[in-house]
Amino acid sequence: MPNSPNQIIRPDILSLTTYHVPPSNGMVKLDAMENPYFLPQELRKEIAKITADAPINRYPDANASSLKVALKKSLIIPSGMNVMLGNGSDEIIQIIALASAKSGAVLMSVEPAFVMFRMIATFAGMHYVGIPLKSDFSLDLEVMLHAIAEYQPAVIFIAYPNNPTGNLFDETAVLKVIESAPGLVVIDEAYHIFANASFMDKLTCYPNLLLMRTLSKLGLAGLRLGLLIGRPEWLTQLEKLRLPYNVGVITQLLAEKVLQYPDIFLQQASAIKAERAVMSKCLSQLDGVEIFPSDANFILFRVNKAYQVYEGLRQHGILIKNLDGSHSLLKNCLRVTIGTPDEDAQFLEALKNLIRI
Ligand SMILES: *Cc1c(COP(=O)(O)O)cnc(C)c1O
Numbered sequence: 001m002p003n004s005p006n007q008i009i010r011p012d013i014l015s016l017t018t019y020h021v022p023p024s025n026g027m028v029k030l031d032a033m034e035n036p037y038f039l040p041q042e043l044r045k046e047i048a049k050i051t052a053d054a055p056i057n058r059y060p061d062a063n064a065s066s067l068k069v070a071l072k073k074s075l076i077i078p079s080g081m082n083v084m085l086g087n088g089s090d091e092i093i094q095i096i097a098l099a100s101a102k103s104g105a106v107l108m109s110v111e112p113a114f115v116m117f118r119m120i121a122t123f124a125g126m127h128y129v130g131i132p133l134k135s136d137f138s139l140d141l142e143v144m145l146h147a148i149a150e151y152q153p154a155v156i157f158i159a160y161p162n163n164p165t166g167n168l169f170d171e172t173a174v175l176k177v178i179e180s181a182p183g184l185v186v187i188d189e190a191y192h193i194f195a196n197a198s199f200m201d202k203l204t205c206y207p208n209l210l211l212m213r214t215l216s217k218l219g220l221a222g223l224r225l226g227l228l229i230g231r232p233e234w235l236t237q238l239e240k241l242r243l244p245y246n247v248g249v250i251t252q253l254l255a256e257k258v259l260q261y262p263d264i265f266l267q268q269a270s271a272i273k274a275e276r277a278v279m280s281k282c283l284s285q286l287d288g289v290e291i292f293p294s295d296a297n298f299i300l301f302r303v304n305k306a307y308q309v310y311e312g313l314r315q316h317g318i319l320i321k322n323l324d325g326s327h328s329l330l331k332n333c334l335r336v337t338i339g340t341p342d343e344d345a346q347f348l349e350a351l352k353n354l355i356r357i
Pocket of ligand 1: 163
């Protein structure tokens with residue numbers, strides 16, 4: 001058939017499988033690093049009003065000028081740096097990959113890492129190279145530096161803290177990577193609010209460094225807003241690929257509004273961190289569970305039979321992420337997002353019964 005998809009669609013796309021998001025209706029949803037808390041009632045009323053009055057018959061402000069001013073104020077961005085906005089940070093990863101996808105160009109990350117790095121490299125026609133972490137999920141600096149010298153990556157993505165492992169890499173090791181890289185290094189700080197570390201203050205020192213943030217893990221995953229912070233030299237080029245209306249009217253208005261209340265998000269994050277400590281303690285006391293330290297809003301842990309535990313939890317109406325089979329270092333590993341104390345108690349109770357099997 002001359003005009004069938006098989007003839008027209010790129011072979012590397014034909015061989016992909018669609019990213020699977022499992023159904024979660026009515027379930028205790030601890031699979032996607034969402035913040036379990038709502039905004040306060042008063043703020044939700046304001047949001048209702050803003051939404052009702054929003055000019056959704058018009059295209060959004062293509063430069064999101066007003067929102068950017070609010071973001072620059074609340075983020076303490078070093079002077080001289082610009083901000084680019086994405087429809088989630090996933091879109092920013094895509095823009096960076098599209099812009100740097102010269103023929104044969106390499107996008108590098110560590111493994112296991114955020115799966116979007118690999119997927120988007122493929123979409124953009126880049127070669128993906130994933131450098132395995134050590135078995136404790138720390139950065140293998142020696143191997144990484146060799147790989148950088150060998151592959152000369154156009155872009156390196158490092159999530160800090162890392163997903164799905166939850167840990168922060170050694171800062172000195174990451175700085176060595178930045179210094180040795182022949183191209184861009186993007187530090188993805190999606191979980192920044194749960195960790196006491198950032199490369200924000202390093203932006204002025206390294207001309208090849210960009211920093212990515214998102215409102216998703218903060219408690220606004222549904223709004224879809226990601227940010228890239230860096231030098232105008234880079235951002236001016238990347239802006240050319242950003243579709244003009246990528247951030248909608250409602251997202252711009254609501255993000256600007258909620259940024260006026262940073263304490264709400266800091267309080268929710270500190271509740272989540274306190275709950276993370278409780279969960280870590282409870283998990284570590286269970287026989288047959290090995291847990292890994294986390295600076296994010298989720299915990300990676302290993303059991304004896306990951307699939308049985310995952311499936312058993314699912315049948316109890318609790319959805320977490322099964323990572324068994326996704327990478328050799330993640331054998332029998334599961335990832336649970338920190339929920340409310342009640343959700344976490346339900347999870348722990350069900351888990352206790354399942355690991356006895
Ligand atoms: C969740 C996550 C993102 C967020 O993506 P958005 O598109 O902004 O929701 C980015 N990077 C990492 C490492 C993540 O885990």
